[in-house]
Amino acid sequence: MEFTSIRELIEPDLKATDALILDRLSSDVVLINQIGHYIVNSGGKRLRPVIVLLAARALGYQGSAHIDLAAIVEFIHTATLLHDDVVDDSEQRRNRDTANAVWGNAASVLVGDFLYSRAFEMMVAVDSMRVMEVLSHATNRIAEGEVLQLLNCNDPDTDEQRYREVILRKTATLFEAGARLGAIISGADSATEEALAAYGLHLGMAFQMIDDALDYGSSGVDIGKNLGDDLAEGKPTLPLIRAIDQSDAATRDMLRGVIENGGTERIEEVLQAIESTDAIAYTARLAADEAAIAKQALDALPASSFRNALAAVADFSVDRSF
Numbered sequence: 053m054e055f056t057s058i059r060e061l062i063e064p065d066l067k068a069t070d071a072l073i074l075d076r077l078s079s080d081v082v083l084i085n086q087i088g089h090y091i092v093n094s095g096g097k098r099l100r101p102v103i104v105l106l107a108a109r110a111l112g113y114q115g116s117a118h119i120d121l122a123a124i125v126e127f128i129h130t131a132t133l134l135h136d137d138v139v140d141d142s143e144q145r146r147n148r149d150t151a152n153a154v155w156g157n158a159a160s161v162l163v164g165d166f167l168y169s170r171a172f173e174m175m176v177a178v179d180s181m182r183v184m185e186v187l188s189h190a191t192n193r194i195a196e197g198e199v200l201q202l203l204n205c206n207d208p209d210t211d212e213q214r215y216r217e218v219i220l221r222k223t224a225t226l227f228e229a230g231a232r233l234g235a236i237i238s239g240a241d242s243a244t245e246e247a248l249a250a251y252g253l254h255l256g257m258a259f260q261m262i263d264d265a266l267d268y269g270s271s272g273v274d275i276g277k278n279l280g281d282d283l284a285e286g287k288p289t290l291p292l293i294r295a296i297d298q299s300d301a302a303t304r305d306m307l308r309g310v311i312e313n314g315g316t317e318r319i320e321e322v323l324q325a326i327e328s329t330d331a332i333a334y335t336a337r338l339a340a341d342e343a344a345i346a347k348q349a350l351d352a353l354p355a356s357s358f359r360n361a362l363a364a365v366a367d368f369s370v371d372r373s374f
């Protein structure tokens with residue numbers, strides 16, 4: 053199933069989510085409207101809202117709260133993007149200038165704060181303490197992940213375990229929360245809720261691993277950012293960690309020095325080192341393992357086209373080139 057087919061399955065829900073996002077972006081502060089619309093309409097896949105919507109529909113949900121939750125999850129995700137780009141000093145995302153490159157760091161951070169606070173306003177309106185608990189915990193874990201990633205930057209001793217802890221908190225947590233929310237509003241039992249949460253968690257791990265592989269194994273046009281952005285920021289992601297582990301002493305020293313200093317001056321040497329090892333294949337293999345665990349968790353759900361679509365999202369997460 054192609055990703056376009058997945059979206060078509062829930063097209064009315066996605067249209068309602070997009071309409072709600074645009075409505076709740078509204079502010080009488082013009083700059084908030086400008087930056088909010090710029091980042092929300094910048095061509096993202098809306099993958100996290102898709103998971104919320106599919107999870108709810110897979111359990112037969114017939115209400116409208118899944119629309120609110122899908123929009124809330126997208127607002128939280130968008131806020132993290134705005135803050136991430138400032139922290140990373142990024143200039144491009146999704147083949148467009150980042151908001152901080154256009155309006156500056158201060159405006160981007162403050163509009164990110166607006167999106168977070170608007171998301172929490174919307175959570176209150178859903179009127180569920182369980183929903184509040186899940187989403188407040190998720191936002192806290194995401195912040196922890198960002199700080200952990202900051203601590204790992206320029207540290208060549210970062211190992212796979214530390215890397216996994218970062219992506220579990222920074223990326224997989226919001227996927228986990230989104231899938232769990234679909235179960236909560238559907239009134240699912242605890243076993244089904246935990247199964248969906250496991251699906252989201254492992255899907256998020258797979259998705260981020262492939263993102264990190266694409267930073268070295270794809271073109272900037274495909275993924276919407278500059279090749280080697282992670283390298284420039286001194287981020288020791290899994291492909292680089294694996295390349296260090298599998299390289300000879302001289303190459304290992306070079307890679308460690310690149311992580312310590314950041315920058316892309318030696319990008320060709322780094323790419324050659326990665327290509328001469330199994331770094332990309334290893335990363336893709338671990339991502340595929342995570343996606344397989346995610347799909348297995350779906351066995352707890354009743355058979356339906358929506359469950360099939362959730363499985364297809366897991367396949368997409370590891371087979372994509374963008």
